[in-house]
Amino acid sequence: MRSQRGSGHRASGHALRSSARANRRPPIADEHIRLLPDDLVRIQLKRPFRDGTYAVDLDPLSLLSHLAAAVPMTYA
Numbered sequence: 001m002r003s004q005r006g007s008g009h010r011a012s013g014h015a016l017r018s019s020a021r022a023n024r025r026p027p028i029a030d031e032h033i034r035l036l037p038d039d040l041v042r043i044q045l046k047r048p049f050r051d052g053t054y055a056v057d058l059d060p061l062s063l064l065s066h067l068a069a070a071v072p073m074t075y076a
Contacts, residue, residue: 032044036072040057059068 028043032046034042034044036042036057039059040064041060042055042057044055045053056071
């Protein structure tokens with residue numbers, strides 16, 4: 001496997017393992033997300049914000065758009 005720089009250096013095994021491990025993790029833990037009766041999706045935060053916000057409620061389409069925006073672009 002060649003690095004993205006094209007200089008011929010091989011990627012280290014540690015870097016590949018770290019990358020593979022990161023790709024297996026879901027973006028949001030299952031226990032932190034639930035569907036509310038009014039068809040909103042609630043995402044519970046790990047720690048409350050300074051203003052006391054402990055969860056974010058989004059409609060499903062907004063959630064998908066936020067998740068899609070968080071996916072990094074691929075480079076060919």
